Amino acid sequence: MLHRPRAGGLQESPTGRGGELAALVARAASAHAGHAHAVLLSGPSGIGKTRLLRAFLDDQAARGTRTLYAACGREPAAHRAPTAYDGLPDGMPEIPEGAATAPYGAVRALFGPLGLTGAGPSHLLRGGAHHALPALTPRATTAPPAHQVLHGLYRLAGNLMTDRPLTLVLDDAHHADEHSLRWLDFLLRRAEHRLPLLVVLAHRPEAEPLAGDALAAVGAPHRATVLPLGPLTEAESAELARRILGTPVGPAFAGHLAAASGGNPRTLTHALRTLRAEGIAPDEHGTRRAAELCAAMTATTTHRRLGHQPGWVRDVATALAVLGEDEPQRVAALAGVTTALVEDALTALRRAGLVAPGHAGLVDAATRAAVLAPLADPELTALRTRAVLLLSDAGRPAEEIAEHVLRLPGPVPPWMASALRDAAARAAARGGHKTAARYLHAVLRAEPDDLSARTELARALAEINPEEALPLLEEALALPTDPRTKAAVAAQYGLTCVALRRFTDAVRVLDEALAAFAAGTGPRTGPADRELAALLESVLLLAGIVRRETIGAVRARAAHMTLPHGDTPAQRQKAAMMSILTALDGRSAERTVVQARRALRSPGVEPGGWAAFAAAFPLALADEVDDALTALDQVLTQGQEYGEARVYTLALTARSLVLHGIGAIPDALADARTAMGLTAEDAQCAELTLPHIVLATALVDHAEPRRAEETLARIEPRDLDGHVLEQPAYLMARARARRGLGDREGAVALLFSCGDALAATGVANAVFHPWWVHAVRQLSALGRTGEARELAERWTGPARSWGTPRALGLAAHALALTTPGPEGVVLHTEAVEWLAGSPARAEHARAEYYLGRALLAAGDQPAAREHLRTAVGLARQCGALALAEAARGGLVTAGGRMRKATGSRTDLLTRTERKVAALARAGASNREIAEALFVTVRTVEMHLTGVYRKLGVGDRAALASALPPDGPPEPPAGMPMVAYGRPARAAR
Structure with missing residues (x-):
């Protein structure tokens, strides 16, 4: 695609080459200011060098620059569209391949369109420039001295630059003749500091230049910039597809397209234009067709390049296609040549563009496939088998060997199956369950009756696709096996059922397995049997603890464990x-x-x-x-580390709950939001509901009850019926959101539903979803004091039985809410004392608030102000904005003063975090911030992490938009600024 000149400015670049075009234009601007320079545009065939040069020359022509272009060693392309380059009215001149090595062949192509034959006067030939004519007219009868021709050409270039800058562009410069390159070197050395000149040479680094020394001289580092062109990325491939097909394409199509073409623009363009001509959409069929087209084009190019090589070079290329990038000794052994010949072959293959510079393997998968395509199946199988033997004898890693084994057709022999097992174990140990499953599928094909292979495969699949794992385990359980083997399979079955939320099935199978195992092994068991029994029991408890219908049975079993x-x-x-x-x-x-x-x-x-x-x-x-x-x-x-998305998401959710419980609400929000994001991004986490519940719980305390309800609305309540942990959490989160929106009656109904759900499962812990405390608060506010008192008294016993400072503080707090007068103040004071010694900072703040209110009702305004001010500070420190604002209102009523919080997330930052954030926003590095604040770099990193979490951003770039223009404001008066951390437990 040619880009026509515009009225000035940077022209539209070929897809994926905007940065390179901008670099060329910037280099040209510098050169044309009088700092003559050269640019070496480097890249393999088809990478888009010529298209980029056309866009660049269009841009230069639009800026009024005189541009001369020639392409070396190509046949003239009659189909090429004309362009408006200065001096090129009929298109871009090319040097026919036969004339490439003629002296000054490239020079003649560059200056030929100027029509300088010496037959008539020309202002361009003044001042000695006429001495250039022998180089411009190949049929000259006399041969003047070389230095005279060089100076003539130099004068000619100078005359071209009298009224405007000059850009000389030589495409495929590796085909240029030595005389032309020596003159360009001569020109650059004399023009370096005073002439507005840019020389651009495009070349293929893998090709052997006709005049290597001369090309190296022109591209000397002190006067030349190397500009390499790499393959297109997936995003750039998608953009090219959109331009050619006229419709956006999905990331999957773009990814397959980039992989099939190796990111080569010429291959991509050919495939896409063919798809457009055939009327094929960028769907699954289009993906397959594009892959065929790319493979065919790559194969044609590869076979053409290999066809010029001797047989031993082709043998080395075949060995590389089988082995990949490997030691020369193994390549030599597989190819049947010497190691020295492998090195020579690599050099030849690099020149042919089949091996990348600096590497010892074929450039991409498409090229490897093209090299192997002519081989018959038996020949290829024999080569792959030899490769596996060579790698095994060399002691290469199991996974490397396994990848080669998988390429063999049909069932593999037993020793290869053993290698696959070893590789699968190593892959699973590092969290590569998908890779392990690939290996074990091959093992099972070779040994379909092997029970251990079946269970190992099921174990790997359980981590990535439990639906596929379960039938394998059910088949294994149905086989007549000994009790130990059946117990091991049952344990894996139970874990897989947990992932699929089939808890009842898990409990049934595990119960049966435990009974059979106990009967089959007898009372005297060794360490291995005891470990297997412990595994069965632990999985039984894990599966049975989740649902209402199974928790009773596992609780009875656990009582005897x-x-x-x-x-x-x-x-x-x-x-x-x-x-x-x-x-x-x-x-x-x-x-x-x-x-x-x-x-x-x-x-x-x-x-x-x-x-x-x-x-x-x-x-x-x-x-x-x-x-x-x-x-x-x-x-x-x-x-x-192991990429276990489900485990990571659940752990984040659990940490959010713990952080919320200790009053680190911004940190809890950060974890819950991350967990929520993972449920949307990863299929393993899509069905998880707890992240929604936990996020909603934190949002309520952050004064966002409406968003909390919106988050909970994504959950279908019926899916949680009978769930021991999640149903009560959901009901309590909904109740608190309703209260935040002013619906006390609705909140009370939901809280009692939470209590009923817990009672139905036998949960009696007073601090596990303490719905009763919230219910007492709402009932008291509604004037239903009798109900509130009965509820507080009923739960005081369980709270004291649990006996932690948090439990005892909540019990005292609930009783205080239902006790008027001085006795109530005593109970409120007791609640504050207990909760101050617990890690529950938000509950401590709430107890201070209610104590302040009780003191205000008793007429003790000074004491009330003291506790209400403490409540505001603690609540703001915790990020409990709704509680902070309620406490501030009470403080004002009691005659105190305190600025209203802004409601911004920056209110949550500590004083040190504010300083760090302001400096980071201003562009200071971590080390500069550390020096300014007299702390360590590690401390700065810790504070920045806290800032990111509290503001909900991921990096410095996002920090600027999250902070006010002048940096984070100072905290409101009365807000204690202490860093979030894990509070030390106070003595009871």
Whole structure:
């Protein structure tokens, strides 16, 4: 596509070459200001050098620059559209291949359109420029000295630059003759500091130049800029497709297109124009057709280039196509040549554009396929088998060998199946479950009756596609096997059912497996059997604890279980699940902590992270927040390292809950928003509802009840019926959102529904979804004091049984709300004292608020102001904006003064975070910020992380738009500025 000149300014660039075009234009502007320069435009065949040059020359012509162009070593292209370049009225001149090596052949093509034959006078030949005529007229009868011709050409170029700058462009310069390149070097050396000249040479770096030394001299680093052209990206391929097809294309189509073409614009353009001519849309069929077209074009180019090579070079190319980039010794062994010949072959293949400069493998998958296409199936199979043997003998990594094994047709021999198993185990250990499944599918094809291969494949699939894993496990369970094997399969079946939310099926199969295992192994079992039994029990508890219809049975089973020591992964998982049941029972925080800490005895986290993840929940309920957050951080790290999206999302959600519970609401919001984003991006997380519930819970405290309701509206309530953990959480979040919107009656109804759901599952923990505290507040506000009092008294016992400062503080707070007069003030004071010693900072702020109100009602305004001011500060520090504003209103009523919060997220920043954010917004580096604030760079990084989380941004670029123009404002008066962290637990 040619870009016509416009009235000035940068012309439209070929797709994906905007940056390169801008660089050329900038280099031209500098050169034309009197700093003569050269540019070497570098890239393989078809990469778009000529199209870029056309756009550049259009731009230069539009700016009034004199431009001369020639292409070396090509046959004239009659179909090429004419352009408006200065001196090129009939198109862009080319040097026929036969004339490429003639002395001054490139010079004649450049200056030929000027018509300088010496037959008549010309102002361009003044001042000695006529000495250039022998170079411009190949049939000259005399041969003047070379220096005289060089000076004549130099004078001619100078005459061309008397009225405007000059740009000389030589395309395919690797075909240019030595005389022409020597003159360009001569010209640049003399024009460097005083003439408005730019020389642009386009060449293929892999091609052997006709005059290598002369080309290197023109492109000497001190006077030349190298501008490489790389393959088009997926986004650029999509844009090219849109331009040619006239319609936007999806990312999947663009990705396949870029891969099939290797990002080569010429190949892409050919494929897209063919699709357009055939009327094929960019859909699945279009993707297949485009891949065929790209492969065919790549094959044609590859075969043409290889056809000129000797047989041993083609053999090396074939070996490279089979092995990939590899050691020369193995390539030589597979090709049947010497190592020295491999090096020579690589040089030849680089010149042919089949091997990239600096590499030892073919340029892309399409080229590899084209090289192998002529081989018959038996010949290719024999080569691939030899390659596997060579790699195995060399001790290469199992996964590298496995990739070659997968390319073999038909079932593989047993020793290769063993290599595939080894590779699958290594892939699974690093979280590559999809890769492991590919290997194990091949194993199962080779050994269809192998039960272990079936279960290993199911285990890998359970992480990426549990629907596909379940039938494999059901088939395995139906086979007549020994109790131990059946128990192991049942455990995997149970875990897979949990991922698919088929909890009842899991409990049924696990119950049967446990009974069969106990009967089959007898009372005297070894360590392996005890570990397998612990695994079965832990998975049974994991599956049964989720639903109302199964929790009773697993609770009865757990009552007879022995707490394991936590020395093995299965024991730790069992201890974690037992701690959850104990926590839900609500009778002993101490016992719960003991059980949960057994689950964390290992310093690391087992794959899947279930033990650490499960233990964090009861630890947080028991006010052991540091341990809970540490466990979740470990799970998050593992989930990120191994790409376990579901585990990572659930751990983020759990951490958001814990952070919300300690009053770090901005941090809780940040985690919940990230988890919500993952549910939309990853198919493994799409069905998760807890992130929505947790985000809504935090939004209510952040004074956004309307957004909380909108978030909860995405959940179908019937999907949560009978869910032990999620249904009460959903009902309570809805109740709090209703209260935030002023609907107290609706809130009370939902809170009692939450209580009913918990009672139906036997959950009696006073601080697990403490709906009763919220209900007491709303009932008291509605004047239903009797109901409120009865509810507070009923839950005081369970709260005292749990016995944590948070539980005792909430119980005192609920009783205080229903107790008027001085006795109520005493109870409010007790609630403040308990909650001040707990990690529940938002609840502490709320207790201070209610104590202030009680003191104000009793007529003690000074004391009321003290507690209300504390409530405002704590609430703002926590990010509980709704509570902060209510407390501020109470403070004003009590005769105090305090500025109203802006409602901006910047209110949530600590004073130090504000300083760091302001400096970062101004462009200071982390080190400069550290020096300005007299802290370490690590401290700056920590504060920036906090800023990003609280403002909901991801990096410095987004920080500028999240802050006011003059940086974050100072906090409102009375707001204590302390950094968020994990509060140290106060003594009870």
